[in-house]
Amino acid sequence: xxxxxxxxxxxxxxxxxxxxxxxxxxxxxxxxxxxxxxxxxxxxxxxxxxxxxxxxxxxxxxxxxxxxxxxxxxxxxxxxxxxxxxxxxxxxxxxxxxxxxxxxxxxxxxxxxxxxxxxxxxxxxxxxxxxxxxxxxxxxxxxxxxxxxxxxxxxxxxxxxxxxxxxxxxxxxxxxxxxxxxxxxxxxxxxxxxxxxxxxxxxxxxxxxxxxxxxxxxxxxxxxxxxxxxxxxxxxxxxxxxxxxxxxxxxxxxxxxxxxxxxxxxxxxxxxxxxxxxxxxxxxxxxxxxxxxxxxxxxxxxxxxxxxxxxxxxxxxxxxxxxxxxxxxxxxxxxxxxxxxxxxxxxxxxxxxxxxxxxxxxxxxxxxxxxxxxxxxxxxxxxxxxxxxxxxxxxx
Numbered sequence: 001x002x003x004x005x006x007x008x009x010x011x012x013x014x015x016x017x018x019x020x021x022x023x024x025x026x027x028x029x030x031x032x033x034x035x036x037x038x039x040x041x042x043x044x045x046x047x048x049x050x051x052x053x054x055x056x057x058x059x060x061x062x063x064x065x066x067x068x069x070x071x072x073x074x075x076x077x078x079x080x081x082x083x084x085x086x087x088x089x090x091x092x093x094x095x096x097x098x099x100x101x102x103x104x105x106x107x108x109x110x111x112x113x114x115x116x117x118x119x120x121x122x123x124x125x126x127x128x129x130x131x132x133x134x135x136x137x138x139x140x141x142x143x144x145x146x147x148x149x150x151x152x153x154x155x156x157x158x159x160x161x162x163x164x165x166x167x168x169x170x171x172x173x174x175x176x177x178x179x180x181x182x183x184x185x186x187x188x189x190x191x192x193x194x195x196x197x198x199x200x201x202x203x204x205x206x207x208x209x210x211x212x213x214x215x216x217x218x219x220x221x222x223x224x225x226x227x228x229x230x231x232x233x234x235x236x237x238x239x240x241x242x243x244x245x246x247x248x249x250x251x252x253x254x255x256x257x258x259x260x261x262x263x264x265x266x267x268x269x270x271x272x273x274x275x276x277x278x279x280x281x282x283x284x285x286x287x288x289x290x291x292x293x294x295x296x297x298x299x300x301x302x303x304x305x306x307x308x309x310x311x312x313x314x315x316x317x318x319x320x321x322x323x324x325x326x327x328x329x330x331x332x333x334x335x336x337x338x339x340x341x342x343x344x345x346x347x348x349x350x351x352x353x354x355x356x357x358x359x360x361x362x363x364x365x366x367x368x369x370x371x372x373x374x375x376x377x378x379x380x381x382x383x384x385x386x387x388x389x390x391x392x393x394x395x396x
Contacts, residue, residue: 074362113287148212153202175269179214238283
């Protein structure tokens with residue numbers, strides 16, 4: 001009886017192992033097939049977009065930037081293929097720390113794209129309304145009729161906080177945050193000379209997005225830093241993106257330079273929304289993919305973000321909600337982008353959703369040539385001069 005039981009167990013064990021081995025082999029085969037299909041698809045895309053030719057041309061572009069003093073990271077991708085991904089120079093000149101793929105840069109005004117999406121996420125959840133005013137959220141705010149729409153599209157007419165409170169901040173050596181800024185506005189005597197009627201005309205103004213970040217904090221119950229981390233960075237796998245206050249004393253970051261002189265921590269560095277996000281080119285590629293795949297917001301919401309809203313001044317440049325727009329002569333959006341400048345940092349993220357390409361340059365040593373990317377756009381258009389973008393028009 002015991003011998004029979006032993007042989008039964010032995011047979012069961014053999015059959016189980018055989019099945020397990022067969023299943024394991026099938027899983028390996030499936031994995032290999034998937035990788036082969038991915039490689040075949042990638043090869044097909046590379047041929048379709050002339051990837052090798054573009055990679056060579058982009059190397060020449062990068063070399064030209066280096067000759068003009070570029071210090072930072074550059075990434076160019078098209079149709080899911082990364083054509084250029086390089087880092088040049090130093091995160092810290094004093095310590096000879098080189099820039100790596102994981103070294104974050106202050107995005108400056110490119111941060112406004114995250115603020116816009118944060119606001120629109122809360123609108124989709126019913127926690128904010130674009131038609132409500134700042135006074136609806138902060139009753140003591142002294143200016144009437146300033147809606148969230150007018151803030152997002154730089155049509156609020158508000159004064160510039162950097163100038164309005166500069167004397168107070170520097171005299172009292174205060175490093176204000178967003179909520180403190182709203183408190184200052186509430187207590188200040190509004191100056192008619194520094195204020196225009198809301199929605200009267202477009203005027204690019206950091207005040208708008210600093211106030212929006214404060215409203216995000218109030219509506220979500222989270223600090224702006226924690227909101228970005230929870231609702232944007234973590235879900236998208238942007239593991240090397242931070243808010244400025246997290247990196248104040250960190251060595252794992254870049255520092256801003258004018259030539260090779262490091263620019264010290266600024267009195268307004270704790271105010272975010274208008275600036276303050278640190279990120280990498282790889283993380284911004286994830287940001288682009290999320291915007292293009294419409295996973296971060298609904299399609300209708302993104303369409304609203306990319307709708308031009310400034311027509312007082314004729315031209316090809318326009319603005320939506322937190323994104324700069326390059327429009328054609330029919331006033332339809334061709335390209336979406338944002339630039340940035342803050343204390344030695346220059347940044348640009350420029351993309352075309354239809355042709356599926358993105359151009360990202362991040363620099364921590366002041367250099368206006370960072371914004372000159374017309375050659376790259378032409379390269380991505382296979383050398384055809386399809387774009388109306390002018391070389392010197394993308395400056396912040």
